[in-house]
Amino acid sequence: xxxxxLIVAEHDGTKLNPSTAKxxxxxxxxxxxxxxxxVLAADGGNVSTQAAALQGVTRVLRVDQPGNAHALAATWxxxxxxxxxGYTHVLGPSTTFGKDLMPxxxxxxxxxxxxxxxxxxxxxxxxxxxxxxxxxLTVEAPxxxxxxxxxxxxxxxxxxxxxxxxxxxxxLKVELPxxxxxxxxxxxxxxxxxxxxxxxxxxxxRALGSAENFKLLYNLADxxxxxxxxxxxxxxxxxxxxxxxxxxxxxxxxxELYIAIGISGAIQHLTGIKDARTIVAINKDAEAPIFExxxxxxxxxxxxxxxxxxxxxx
Amino acid sequence: xxxxxxxxxxxxxxxxxxxxxxxxxxxxxxxxxxxxxxFDEIALEEALRIKEKGLAQEVVVASIGPAxxxxxxxxxxxxxxxxxxxxxxxxxxQPLAAARAILALVKREQPMLVILGKQAIDDDNNQTxxxxxxxxxxxxxxxxxxxxxxxxxxxxxxxxxxxxxTIEVDLPAxxxxxxxxxxxxxVKLPEIMKAKKKPLDTLPFAELNTEAAPxxxxxxxxxxxxxxxxxxxxxxxxLVAALKKKGLL
Ligand SMILES: Cc1cc2nc3c(=O)[nH]c(=O)nc-3n(C[C@H](O)[C@H](O)[C@H](O)COP(=O)(O)OP(=O)(O)OC[C@H]3O[C@@H](n4cnc5c(N)ncnc54)[C@H](O)[C@@H]3O)c2cc1C
Ligand SMILES: Nc1ncnc2c1ncn2[C@@H]1O[C@H](COP(=O)(O)O)[C@@H](O)[C@H]1O
Numbered sequence: 222x223x224x225x226x227l228i229v230a231e232h233d234g235t236k237l238n239p240s241t242a243k244x245x246x247x248x249x250x251x252x253x254x255x256x257x258x259x260v261l262a263a264d265g266g267n268v269s270t271q272a273a274a275l276q277g278v279t280r281v282l283r284v285d286q287p288g289n290a291h292a293l294a295a296t297w298x299x300x301x302x303x304x305x306x307g308y309t310h311v312l313g314p315s316t317t318f319g320k321d322l323m324p325x326x327x328x329x330x331x332x333x334x335x336x337x338x339x340x341x342x343x344x345x346x347x348x349x350x351x352x353x354x355x356x357x358l359t360v361e362a363p364x365x366x367x368x369x370x371x372x373x374x375x376x377x378x379x380x381x382x383x384x385x386x387x388x389x390x391x392x393l394k395v396e397l398p399x400x401x402x403x404x405x406x407x408x409x410x411x412x413x414x415x416x417x418x419x420x421x422x423x424x425x426x427r428a429l430g431s432a433e434n435f436k437l438l439y440n441l442a443d444x445x446x447x448x449x450x451x452x453x454x455x456x457x458x459x460x461x462x463x464x465x466x467x468x469x470x471x472x473x474x475x476x477e478l479y480i481a482i483g484i485s486g487a488i489q490h491l492t493g494i495k496d497a498r499t500i501v502a503i504n505k506d507a508e509a510p511i512f513e514x515x516x517x518x519x520x521x522x523x524x525x526x527x528x529x530x531x532x533x534x535x
Numbered sequence: 536x537x538x539x540x541x542x543x544x545x546x547x548x549x550x551x552x553x554x555x556x557x558x559x560x561x562x563x564x565x566x567x568x569x570x571x572x573x574f575d576e577i578a579l580e581e582a583l584r585i586k587e588k589g590l591a592q593e594v595v596v597a598s599i600g601p602a603x604x605x606x607x608x609x610x611x612x613x614x615x616x617x618x619x620x621x622x623x624x625x626x627x628x629q630p631l632a633a634a635r636a637i638l639a640l641v642k643r644e645q646p647m648l649v650i651l652g653k654q655a656i657d658d659d660n661n662q663t664x665x666x667x668x669x670x671x672x673x674x675x676x677x678x679x680x681x682x683x684x685x686x687x688x689x690x691x692x693x694x695x696x697x698x699x700x701t702i703e704v705d706l707p708a709x710x711x712x713x714x715x716x717x718x719x720x721x722v723k724l725p726e727i728m729k730a731k732k733k734p735l736d737t738l739p740f741a742e743l744n745t746e747a748a749p750x751x752x753x754x755x756x757x758x759x760x761x762x763x764x765x766x767x768x769x770x771x772x773x774l775v776a777a778l779k780k781k782g783l784l
Pocket of ligand 2: 572655662
């Protein structure tokens with residue numbers, strides 16, 4: 222049977238988030254997929270063009286609507302549900318955007334949701350992590366309702382561009398709720414490489430000791446063109462903004478190179494970096510659990526190691 | 536009377552190193568320490584603070600789970616909840632079923648606010664609050680790191696990938712908690728004694744008369760691929776050389 226897949230695009234109004242291209246790759250693993258991307262926006266012109274360029278996409282549905290200027294789940298969900306009629310699969314990324322929206326869609330469709338889909342094993346059969354990644358479940362979605370899933374973006378490569386799918390404007394007759402309103406957004410660290418897509422990431426933990434010291438990491442990161450991440454302890458202590466948190470309850474990342482500095486390696490942190498190609502750990506405690514997963518470990522004081530590293534790399 | 540309903544899930548304690556059973560039928564839970572889901576402790580703490588500010592009169596905690604969940608509900612009562620409801624279910628309830636059950640409680644209790652955790656750290660689903668809000672037809676404010684109530688509305692700051700987003704929702708609404716919303720209080724011994732006298736009602740799941748929810752079938756549980764322990768280098772030059780050799784620098 223053909224899979225008819227609807228993917229809800231994540232974007233900021235002008236740029237398509239790379240998470241969407243990863244959802245496309247996930248969708249392509251389904252049996253005989255016909256892949257449609259839904260772009261909900263106030264003015265989805267640019268984003269639709271970017272979505273249409275993803276290889277493997279059959280069609281882009283553009284839903285322009287002033288109320289879609291911000292991705293409010295309560296506003297978007299009924300529209301996604303209206304679009305979803307006739308689809309076998311409805312996918313969104315497992316980013317805060319998709320995690321917020323997709324369960325609302327699933328509930329309205331009366332379907333269970335597959336969270337953090339990491340591998341497709343059949344039209345209804347998938348693998349997903351649980352227990353902070355300590356168990357991998359193989360689950361089967363029931364027949365009778367569409368499969369709703371969030372796609373674990375670290376598990377899939379981004380689909381290539383170069384395609385040119387047709388873009389169709391859609392007018393939806395859906396009543397939108399007025400009970401939820403956008404107020405503001407305080408962007409975290411927009412001037413730096415994006416943590417979720419960077420090929421190199423340098424993370425700091427509690428050992429950095431202050432926001433001032435945490436900046437040492439930025440110098441090194443700049444030299445490497447790396448994104449900066451943090452442990453929960455570093456975020457809780459106010460050394461780094463919340464959007465830098467890596468781990469079970471932060472971001473799940475898969476860079477080529479991950480350098481953990483002054484991070485002990487709690488399971489909740491390790492969940493976020495399992496798919497990193499190479500892990501480097503710098504810690505003064507030779508017994509720190511981070512060394513159990515590190516490809517290269519260096520035991521010592523970060524405050525002497527960091528300047529030396531910077532010098533040798535620069 | 537303004538009431539806050541808080542969801543409490545009994546889960547394997549976050550300090551336990553979870554092991555998969557060799558036959559792939561699940562994870563080992565026999566003899567393992569069970570606790571309140573950490574995000575739900577934060578949810579309860581927030582509800583208590585709202586009540587202490589005089590913005591709510593009653594905090595009700597509810598759980599859908601096995602009879603043993605009474606332990607976690609007693610802890611919640613000791614933390615300061617006024618009343619507990621245990622919906623007894625012997626098989627595992629997935630988020631859609633949990634959301635439908637909590638909705639049934641919402642219909643009975645008529646809370647002005649429902650606070651849940653953003654995710655249960657056993658199944659890591661991160662769904663129930665959003666599903667409840669959808670079924671209830673009410674706003675959701677997920678991943679909250681700050682909540683402010685005023686005049687029938689809540690301003691909620693949310694931890695999102697791009698930074699911190701603030702939204703305003705009309706009440707009643709569903710809020711789900713992120714880690715930095717607050718630091719839950721410690722329970723003191725006298726409170727544990729007092730909690731024994733607080734009401735804890737138990738009712739069977741069937742009594743809620745919810746529609747049976749379609750579920751995911753778990754076919755198999757496997758351990759994750761293990762990373763190999765690598766090498767310890769002796770100094771920075773050796774580290775840099777090793778990374779260069781792998782083409783990483
Ligand atoms: C529900 C829940 C969810 C969680 N989610 C996450 C999550 O998403 N991400 C996350 O990271 N954590 C998460 N945690 C927290 C996690 O359990 C740990 O507490 C946290 O990761 C510890 O951070 P850390 O390694 O920076 O601090 P610590 O554990 O305190 O480690 C600091 C390390 O620095 C080393 N050190 C100290 N000084 C120096 C020095 N001068 N030079 C070199 N090394 C030094 C120490 O040896 C130590 O190993 C979660 C916890 C819970 C309960
Ligand atoms: N069985 C349950 N009983 C009570 N609350 C629950 C239950 N399942 C989920 N919840 C609530 O929903 C939140 C999110 O759970 P989940 O969607 O399973 O990750 C939890 O933190 C709880 O607050």
